Amino acid sequence: MSAAISPLAPRTYAELAPIAGVRLATAAAGIKYAGRTDVLMMVFDEGTSVAGVFTTSRCPSAPVDFSRESLKGGRARALVVNSGNANAFTGRRGRESTRLTAEAAAGALGCATGEVFLASTGVIGEPLDAGKFSGLLGEMAASADGAGWRGAGEAIMTTDTYPKLATRNARIGEVQVRINGIAKGAGMIAPDMATMLSFVATDAAIAPGALQALLREAVAPSFNSVTVDSDTSTSDTLLLFATGKAGGEVVEDAADPRLGDFRAALNSLLLDLARQVARDGEGARKEIAVTVEGAVSDASAKRIAMSIANSPLVKTAVAGEDANWGRVVMAVGKAGEPADRDRLAIWFGDVRVATEGERDPAYSEAQASQAMQADEITIRVELGLGDGRWTVYSCDLTKEYVAINGDYRS
Amino acid sequence: MSAAISPLAPRTYAELAPIAGVRLATAAAGIKYAGRTDVLMMVFDEGTSVAGVFTTSRCPSAPVDFSRESLKGGRARALVVNSGNANAFTGRRGRESTRLTAEAAAGALGCATGEVFLASTGVIGEPLDAGKFSGLLGEMAASADGAGWRGAGEAIMTTDTYPKLATRNARIGEVQVRINGIAKGAGMIAPDMATMLSFVATDAAIAPGALQALLREAVAPSFNSVTVDSDTSTSDTLLLFATGKAGGEVVEDAADPRLGDFRAALNSLLLDLARQVARDGEGARKEIAVTVEGAVSDASAKRIAMSIANSPLVKTAVAGEDANWGRVVMAVGKAGEPADRDRLAIWFGDVRVATEGERDPAYSEAQASQAMQADEITIRVELGLGDGRWTVYSCDLTKEYVAINGDYRS
Numbered sequence: 001m002s003a004a005i006s007p008l009a010p011r012t013y014a015e016l017a018p019i020a021g022v023r024l025a026t027a028a029a030g031i032k033y034a035g036r037t038d039v040l041m042m043v044f045d046e047g048t049s050v051a052g053v054f055t056t057s058r059c060p061s062a063p064v065d066f067s068r069e070s071l072k073g074g075r076a077r078a079l080v081v082n083s084g085n086a087n088a089f090t091g092r093r094g095r096e097s098t099r100l101t102a103e104a105a106a107g108a109l110g111c112a113t114g115e116v117f118l119a120s121t122g123v124i125g126e127p128l129d130a131g132k133f134s135g136l137l138g139e140m141a142a143s144a145d146g147a148g149w150r151g152a153g154e155a156i157m158t159t160d161t162y163p164k165l166a167t168r169n170a171r172i173g174e175v176q177v178r179i180n181g182i183a184k185g186a187g188m189i190a191p192d193m194a195t196m197l198s199f200v201a202t203d204a205a206i207a208p209g210a211l212q213a214l215l216r217e218a219v220a221p222s223f224n225s226v227t228v229d230s231d232t233s234t235s236d237t238l239l240l241f242a243t244g245k246a247g248g249e250v251v252e253d254a255a256d257p258r259l260g261d262f263r264a265a266l267n268s269l270l271l272d273l274a275r276q277v278a279r280d281g282e283g284a285r286k287e288i289a290v291t292v293e294g295a296v297s298d299a300s301a302k303r304i305a306m307s308i309a310n311s312p313l314v315k316t317a318v319a320g321e322d323a324n325w326g327r328v329v330m331a332v333g334k335a336g337e338p339a340d341r342d343r344l345a346i347w348f349g350d351v352r353v354a355t356e357g358e359r360d361p362a363y364s365e366a367q368a369s370q371a372m373q374a375d376e377i378t379i380r381v382e383l384g385l386g387d388g389r390w391t392v393y394s395c396d397l398t399k400e401y402v403a404i405n406g407d408y409r410s
Numbered sequence: 411m412s413a414a415i416s417p418l419a420p421r422t423y424a425e426l427a428p429i430a431g432v433r434l435a436t437a438a439a440g441i442k443y444a445g446r447t448d449v450l451m452m453v454f455d456e457g458t459s460v461a462g463v464f465t466t467s468r469c470p471s472a473p474v475d476f477s478r479e480s481l482k483g484g485r486a487r488a489l490v491v492n493s494g495n496a497n498a499f500t501g502r503r504g505r506e507s508t509r510l511t512a513e514a515a516a517g518a519l520g521c522a523t524g525e526v527f528l529a530s531t532g533v534i535g536e537p538l539d540a541g542k543f544s545g546l547l548g549e550m551a552a553s554a555d556g557a558g559w560r561g562a563g564e565a566i567m568t569t570d571t572y573p574k575l576a577t578r579n580a581r582i583g584e585v586q587v588r589i590n591g592i593a594k595g596a597g598m599i600a601p602d603m604a605t606m607l608s609f610v611a612t613d614a615a616i617a618p619g620a621l622q623a624l625l626r627e628a629v630a631p632s633f634n635s636v637t638v639d640s641d642t643s644t645s646d647t648l649l650l651f652a653t654g655k656a657g658g659e660v661v662e663d664a665a666d667p668r669l670g671d672f673r674a675a676l677n678s679l680l681l682d683l684a685r686q687v688a689r690d691g692e693g694a695r696k697e698i699a700v701t702v703e704g705a706v707s708d709a710s711a712k713r714i715a716m717s718i719a720n721s722p723l724v725k726t727a728v729a730g731e732d733a734n735w736g737r738v739v740m741a742v743g744k745a746g747e748p749a750d751r752d753r754l755a756i757w758f759g760d761v762r763v764a765t766e767g768e769r770d771p772a773y774s775e776a777q778a779s780q781a782m783q784a785d786e787i788t789i790r791v792e793l794g795l796g797d798g799r800w801t802v803y804s805c806d807l808t809k810e811y812v813a814i815n816g817d818y819r820s
Contacts, residue, residue, distance in 0.1 A: 059743030059751040089739045091752060091768035124736025125769055231723045231737075232744035312722070312807075313641045313815055320816030326534025327641075329499045333469030334642035341469040342501060358501035359535055397722075398816075399809040405723055406730030406808075 008279035008287055008375060008395075009162040016167045016180045018146030020203045021045035021243025025144035026155040029133040032084030032122060037155040039133045041140040042079040042199065043109065048243045050076035050117065051212040053219050055236035061088030063118040064235060066098040070114050074208030076241050077111035079199060080118050080137065083156050083184070087120040087128040088234040097130040104134035108141035119197050119237045121184060122158055153182040156197055159404060160184050164276040170204075170265035173258045175248035177204040179265055183273040185228075185280070196277055198223065198238045200269065204262060205244035206251045213254035214263060215240045222270035225302070225392040227309050228281035240266075278393040283400030286318055287393065291380045295388030300337045302390035307335035308379060315397035318377050323368035325353045328379060343384035348372060418689035418697055418785060418805075419572040426577045426590045428556030430613045431455035431653025435554035436565040439543040442494030442532060447565035449543045451550040452489040452609065453519065458653045460486035460527065461621040463629050465646035471498035473528040474645060476508040480524050484618030486651050487521035489609060490528050490547065493566050493594070497530040497538040498644040507540040514544035518551035529607050529647045531594060532568055563592040566607055569814060570594050574686040580614075580675035583668045585658035587614040589675055593683040595638075595690070606687055608633065608648045610679065614672060615654035616661045623664035624673060625650045632680035635712070635802040637719050638691035650676075688803040693810030696728055697803065701790045705798030710747045712800035717745035718789060725807035728787050733778035735763045738789060753794035758782060 022044060026037040052071045054064050070076075080101055087094050102113040120128060153163030164183040169176065185196025206214070215238070223238060244250060251259060279287045290308045295301035308314055308331040317324035325346045332339050342357035349371035352360050371377075377396075432454060436447040462481045464474050480486075490511055497504050512523040530538060563573030574593040579586065595606025616624070625648070633648060654660060661669060689697045700719045705711035718724055718741040727734035735756045742749050752767035759781035762770050781787075787806075 057743030058746065058749045059739050089736060089751065089767060091766065124739055125764065231721050231740060234740055234743055311641050316812050316815035319812060322816065326499060329469050329534055330641060330644055333467030333644055336468065339468045341499065354535065356501065357499060397812060399812045402726050402729065402807060402809045402812060405726035406732065
């Protein structure tokens with residue numbers, strides 16, 4: 001693991017004020033790491049709605065299976081997260097471990113195990129000894145309080161170099177509500193849904209069905225548009241909890257016009273967290289935003305943008321500050337989506353490097369190289385075929401990525 | 411570019427004897443590289459059949475467009491290849507460049523331009539000045555001879571650290587024939603069809619239609635089962651020329667039973683060349699062979715094997731000699747193909763590391779680590795669902811890959 005903090009880390013961390021109906025606690029259970037917290041417990045007041053989206057992996061972790069099942073009830077009282085061990089591909093013992101953890105949490109709060117949500121992140125394939133932290137949950141539930149969001153973000157880190165935090169305010173009718181979110185993720189980051197763990201809570205009063213619809217909508221341009229290395233985790237989990245403690249009538253329908261401001265705030269918060277994940281991509285020195293325009297559809301634009309953002313050759317070129325637009329052409333071509341070579345135009349930042357299927361007549365190597373020196377590299381491709389448009393976020397591929405992942409488990 | 415030769419380079423190079431009806435010449439035109447050859451001309455006797463397969467890129471290079479067109483005629487008299495510039499994404503000027511080159515070759519041989527085949531490899535997006543070598547073709551055609559296969563292999567190299575050469579003998583009925591092949595490719599290597607350039611010639615007498623069928627069949631388990639970095643080139647070209655000079659009746663049908671031995675020899679030669687490409691993957695220190703068995707179909711097995719072979723996390727783990735089978739599980743899961751987590755078994759070399767969805771009870775870290783120290787790493791996954799089976803070849807992902815590609819164009 002790299003000790004250095006990403007050069008793309010935020011200069012200052014967002015301050016997350018308490019959310020009514022949410023209490024947090026962290027602990028150091030020594031699951032894998034020494035000298036740091038590795039367990040997070042979030043406790044929710046009765047009546048909290050929950051929505052969630054999970055990895056599309058055909059080999060999901062035991063906690064993903066568990067939380068998917070709990071989600072059917074639509075209600076949450078507790079979330080327990082550990083870092084250092086993903087409890088994935090751990091067979092019967094993995095299921096046993098989730099059962100013990102959920103029973104300990106439910107016992108501490110006097111709730112049903114179906115109101116408990118679980119997430120684990122870290123090494124795959126190692127048995128997770130629930131005994132390491134299930135005994136701590138009673139004390140954690142008792143001591144949990146409304147502060148400590150930053151500590152929560154830190155407890156769920158693995159190869160992350162900084163905690164990911166975001167907060168937004170919004171109005172639902174006359175009611176002022178707040179949304180807080182944390183995320184972790186640095187490698188094995190790819191859609192769909194973009195990997196990692198993220199937990200978001202609000203005091204808004206929104207029924208489970210409406211909350212799920214809002215979350216599905218918000219995840220497409222944010223977490224599902226982020227890729228670090230094209231590798232989809234077994235453990236991707238994004239949960240959104242709504243306590244209703246801000247008051248007001250419970251909103252039952254995602255199409256309710258009163259949700260306009262909340263929807264915008266949620267979308268903005270998820271995009272913020274997702275970009276923080278991309279910017280902490282393992283070994284990342286530069287963020288890459290790829291926008292494809294003029295595609296035959298948004299879906300086609302997204303597939304082409306992903307092909308560019310996942311290309312090792314594009315990503316290493318960005319690492320080398322090389323305005324190598326030929327590799328962008330290659331990545332457009334391999335996506336398998338409609339594209340007309342002779343209509344393509346490509347920009348790095350504000351510099352148009354190619355047009356009508358050739359190098360821009362006004363191409364200047366100096367200008368293009370200048371554009372590549374920024375921390376945030378924008379690659380824009382205009383296909384000239386239709387109105388489809390999408391933006392995805394990624395990062396460069398550096399020697400540090402190889403170093404981090406060539407010596408992670410041992 | 412890396413100067414060091416891959417540790418996976420062959421200890422000795424195959425000696426390629428002349429093929430009746432094929433003459434070769436190389437020249438140094440200074441297209442990009444100094445102090446080396448960068449143009450190859452192959453001249454074929456009249457009556458030579460040709461078969462070919464090309465990149466599936468939606469943005470193919472100008473020479474790919476040109477050779478596709480020539481292939482319709484089924485006959486070849488000349489092949490002209492240059493390294494250092496791919497003549498891809500060069501618009502009208504690219505087409506002009508292929509026309510000039512083909513006219514120069516056709517003029518030198520007194521044949522039609524439709525009997526000329528072209529291939530270019532190197533940087534994308536830079537105009538290729540055909541004048542740099544079209545003037546050389548007359549002299550090259552005059553001086554070409556049957557020897558010089560190794561020189562031919564060297565002239566088409568880009569970031570390759572060694573020339574790729576292979577030869578096989580076969581019988582068609584009572585006639586003894588020979589097949590020689592060369593290939594280049596080190597980065598931007600992915601199916602389908604696996605990138606790179608490869609040119610194969612035989613003195614067998616096989617009609618164009620049958621030759622094309624044989625080539626399509628042979629390319630699936632060889633070049634289309636190799637990936638270095640998941641990036642499909644704009645320029646992938648594999649051409650197979652059959653001069654018929656060995657004599658015997660021309661075989662018109664690929665299903666002709668007399669082709670059994672030739673088919674086996676061709677398949678073996680293409681797999682040999684394809685593996686040489688994987689073993690010279692940019693920065694490669696280890697070859698990876700991924701076999702997936704027990705899938706619902708061969709196609710499904712191939713997609714899962716490709717997902718494993720393309721995973722940056724699997725490839726960096728191999729680079730770090732880390733028996734990280736959790737990442738193999740991840741890559742199986744993300745492939746989107748039928749898989750049952752709780753039936754999976756995984757081997758590194760001969761060491762079974764996981765079975766029935768869990769770490770093998772007999773797992774030994776020492777044994778697994780030992781298996782990872784080999785130059786050739788075999789990863790085998792048994793899905794337990796059906797009879798589908800496929801093997802793909804790749805290489806590890808090292809810091810040198812990043813170094814080579816972060817500073818290639820400049």
